Amino acid sequence: MKKTTLxxxxxxxxxxxxVVWCVGRYNALVTEQENVEKAWGQVQTAYQGRAELVPQLVATAQGLVQGEDKVLTDVMEARAKATAITIDPTNITEENLALFQNAQNELTQALSRLMAVREAYPELKLNEQFGKLSDQLEGIQNRVTIARREFNECAQTYNTLVRRFPTNIIASMFGFDKRPYFEADEAAQQAPKVEFKFD
Amino acid sequence: MRKHLKILLLFIVCLCSLVQLSAAGYVPATVPNPKGPTQNGWISDPAGYLSAAQAAQITTACTNLKNHVDVEVAVVMLPDYDRQRYDRLTFCQELFNLWGIGGRERNTGVLVFFADGPIGRRDIRIHTGGGMEGLLTDYACSEMIDDAYEYLSAGEYGNGVLKIMEGLCRRLLTPEAQAELTLGWAPKHFDEEGFVAQMVFLTFLFVAVWLLCYAYYRARKCKKCGVATMKQTGTKIIKQATYKSCGKEELTFTCACCGHTIIKKHIIPRLTRTTGYTGSGHSGRGFSGGGFSGGSWGGGHSFGGGAGRGF
Structure with missing residues (x-):
């Protein structure tokens, strides 16, 4: 035995x-990536639940309000646009997400206009069916908020891992990209403020 | 030096007072957890809104729900919480997932949350885990709050919460609900033991490889010139080993670098007759739970279901 052998x-x-370290890091990246995908699944489920609720809500409202066709058609149009965009969880890019978010935000805004109309129509406000549906809508909006936040948290954990040295070497070797975040869109998230005017 | 100390002290005092200031209300992490190493309850009521009788009734209801349909219900009643940083929904969501109410597998947990405050800013919320959303729809939660509203708005918070518990039991302790909730009820646990065992095994493997390498290096290191080129060059048997006694031999090692030679005595092990292997296997486990009087939540997760109201 020689020194060289040693x-x-x-x-x-x-x-x-x-190699063992690389495998460990790679697996950690895969786990985090899967978490992001799972969180994305939750986001889409929440938004989908909302899209499914909208036709019922509009149908119920249609019989009860007159002269608010614009608001109702707006909601249906926004819904059609929003459901047209889905993102493959393995391919979430900044542009994709921005498109998705814009479409969904439009629906959020259209829905909040519909909810604002409610205040002007006592028969709509008192209608049990509509009340039930708007309770459900509120619940779904809550889920959307939480699903989005959880997605952002997962994406952040994953991005930190992807960008931190030395894991970033493994990440770039195997093509683990950064994931974009949902932008906090507080204006769109909040229900419209109903202003009482006392003239 | 003393001056520095004074400044440091002042700084610490300032820091403490800042912490005090920011601790204006509860945040999810500071809510006392009814489950822990020494306790295993369901109610977190640090300000004492519940009478002993009410608490006992709620505990019975929670225990029933846990035993019959495997649903964990946490009842949290706070005098206040950090309303600047949290709203009702986010507070419940964070608390729910922090404690992990409900089983990890099926997320069958419910959080009944009440927070006192000035009239109009009081909060009530029934927050449901992911696995409860089918049975306790947001609308059902909203109905339960409606039922309890009379008491709550009158300031009878204990009775209000009891009413909610009643509603929960009424909805969850039916045969249909039981069938749905206990369907495929096969508690599984994350294989933590397996994971730890793997880690321990890997660590031992590395240590063993390292020791082997080191021993090899030590054996080859020349005492004279320090280069690891010692090699066995000869063997001289002094006494043969028999079946009855050990043998002895002398091994000659020479350094290829400087020619330094050493002789090591080596004992030859007694000869053994080959027989069938009759070694006994290892058995038994190292760990066992000792006297354990505490409890923990099951690790459930919520996706934000339920209903709440400010009043």
């Missing part, structure tokens, strides 16, 4: 250690 052994041990 060196070779040390090199081999180092390589083995390196």
């Amino acid at each position: 060196i070779w052994m040390a090199v081999l041990a180092a390589i083995v250690l390196l």
